[in-house]
Amino acid sequence: MPLSTQPLGSGEPYVLTASLDNARNLSSLLRAVQFQDHATCFATANGLRVTVEDAKCIQANAFIQADIFQEFSVQEESVTFRINLAVLLDCLTIFGASSTPGTPTALKMCYRGYGYPLMLFLEEGGVVTVCRINTQEPEDLLDFDFCSTNVVNKIILQSEGLREAFAELDMTSEVLQITMSPDKPYFRLSTFGNAGSAHLDYPKDSDLVEAFHCNQTQTNRYKISLIKPSTKALALSCKVSIRTDNRGFLSLQYMIRNEDGQICFVEYYCCPDEDIAEAEL
């Protein structure tokens, strides 16, 4: 690859170096969490995590494991920076968002450390673009404290079954109500819009349901405006795991298979709407 360009600026070593033969493997995952302009990137030797938050109520994480990259090295224990996600995505797709399958865009990503810009070297068909994106002070992230031992209900669905449901959500409804129950209706999505309510019921023995582990009937409401962005991840995913813990917090994990058949995950955490939680207490 012609990416071994001269290091710009001082001779300080990069704390993060990553290269990828197909930048779309990264950009599609980032797009799945792009509902706010800014994201916090967090890299360890395991890989890269990109976190986006909104309204202190929802958090989306895209996990790109180290082995997705052809080269991935982190010199420090962990590297964190905040970046404008929209700009990053624009750069990653600078050769066109839907490049033809035959000509992937190669990417090399370097970060020298705190205060330095993120360097992107993109190459397609011999044309190289160098992007320098300023990084920002990382912000504190929400800790949802979503612990698997506190998970009360868990359902794994083939995404196909949710895609249409999410596409046709009645957006005049303020909330999406999710009912998970060991008994009927097992798994129900409800909206309460201007013109009436709508319920979507999944039987637990449906072919779409891969796993059904519900211990307790839980009905929680989530702001539909917060849930809606996860549709982007849903569209890419092949399976989705829906979990709620004892506080009613929702975790949506999307399993996404990239163009090279590798598996990545995007995860959404969402807080429940408060009033129904109170009603239950």
Add this chain to the structure above:
Amino acid sequence: MWGPVPLAPGPPGTETRCPRPGAPAPVPPVPTLAPRSPQPPAGAAPCPGAEQPHWGQAPAGPGPGAQQRGAGNPRAGGGERGRRRPASARRGPIGRAARRSGSPPIRRAARAPPSNSVAAGPAGPAPSRAAEERGGAEGDGRRAPPPGHVRARGSRRAGAPSLIRASQSGAAGGGAEAGGRPMARRGAGAGPVAAAARGRERRGRAGGGGAGPGAAGGGARLPPAMKCVIAGSNVRALGRAVHALSRIGDELYLEPTGSGLSLRAASPSRSAFASFLLAPLFFQLYQPGPPAAPPRCKVHMKTFLGVFRSLPALEKTVERCLLLLRPRASRLVVQLHCKYGITRTHNLAFQECERLQAVFDTQRCASSLCAPARVLAEAVVHFPQTLAEVTLAAGPGGRISLRSYVEDEAELGKAMVTELWLAPDEFQAVAVVPDSRITFCLKEFRGLLTFAEASNLPLTIHYDAPGRPAIFTLEDPLMEAHLVLATLLDPESSSQPPAANGISHAPAPSDDFADDLESYMIAMETSNYGEDLGAPPSPTFPLRTPHPIESTPQEEEEEEEEDGAVPGTPPHKKFRSLFFGSVMASGGPSPAPSQEVLAEDSDGEC
């Protein structure tokens, strides 16, 4: 939420509405309080959360765990960073109550259900007995440990959803309602005071924000639900019909009748009307309401269309569709049973309404054409989407032409005009008056064509002189469709349109115009208040129907609202409005005088 719904005409014995002498009048146990979540056999096998399916909670990446996060990020002082808890949606946008009250009640207060005329008369043994027994039962309920059904009924009354989603709002308002309502109802049953009580009740209901479930608590007051089951490919046909209707108007009128389920829509300016009649054969199961008081309702087109929004998805996934009118809950239930056992239930708010009927008669049209929908669709496709109207003309040799209509002569120089000729042998039948021509809107026509093409049905066009409505029909053993479109009054062809199609219209001199408009508006909106009087279905004609003196404020408001729509949205250009009488009930054949009410819009005369 959808439970078994009592389809039988409700528990009898609710005092006034069902004074069937022989009917047993025990306390209705309301056995059908739809079990919200029927307890299934204990097959659910709760699984303790230990088992991890093949992909676990923490993906292989850097891990979402808090520890890692805390440890990382030296620059940002990750160590001392306190864990911030998510705000738990505490930004507390809008309290639930506030939100609820903000939601617009879709439905105006329902008019008193039909057939209350009986209330005046009956005072028979059955009603009063029922009332007594009911009183007794409720009394018992208060004293003794509650017999389940009495309680159940009370709770249902309080909690069942009313229009404004009161159901979820806790029982405060609902409870009060439940407290007040039974009194009035019992009074109504008492015979002599029936009328007064009825009035009170109606007012109460209107004030309460609509035909709450309380009113329906007795079960027999409102007509029992209609129920239809549609299978497979017919669901798609229904979806396509709804799409076609959505091009016409903003509201969809549903009326189950003995001859099938009728879906109708009219354009706001009343220049277009479409109706689809789905025959009982169209359905797997078809149970219209009682023939005496068929439930009529209208729903927002957008809402209904939302259910059938994606036709490909409909085709791919939906196996069965259930349509259910639940007056008790004030809901039209559309349930789609999809692949993989998924059930989509839509509980739509509806509004009780008069019948929407256009006055037209295909027999009186001088010309008619019949062609496979594909022929017409392929012809129409050549016209630009932005083109509003097209002129259909009969040319020499039986050829039919379609030509863009350009309104303004001055624009004629700039506009692109498309014209195409169809040979007579393209048509299945041609019986046209030579040199006749009409101009009509394309948009609605395209909608019907799409439906006709997908259903592979021939389309018949009936038309008469310019200015008279053109009628497009599709017929099939399973369904028939009518589209009635206003046509443009062509100043060239005739200044005085002939009294064709039975609509004898006396062109009003401009002096009289105000009267004309007024009568038009009255005619437009007059509904048959015979409903309130319990008159049997009879053809009523708007001009003749006297306004009832004791129309409730609610009703007047409704009229005003609808009236308001008419002058506010004059038909475009020189279109004559079709006249649609709001006929309460279909009855015998409409005598011709009814059609005198046809009036034209102001533009047409000016």
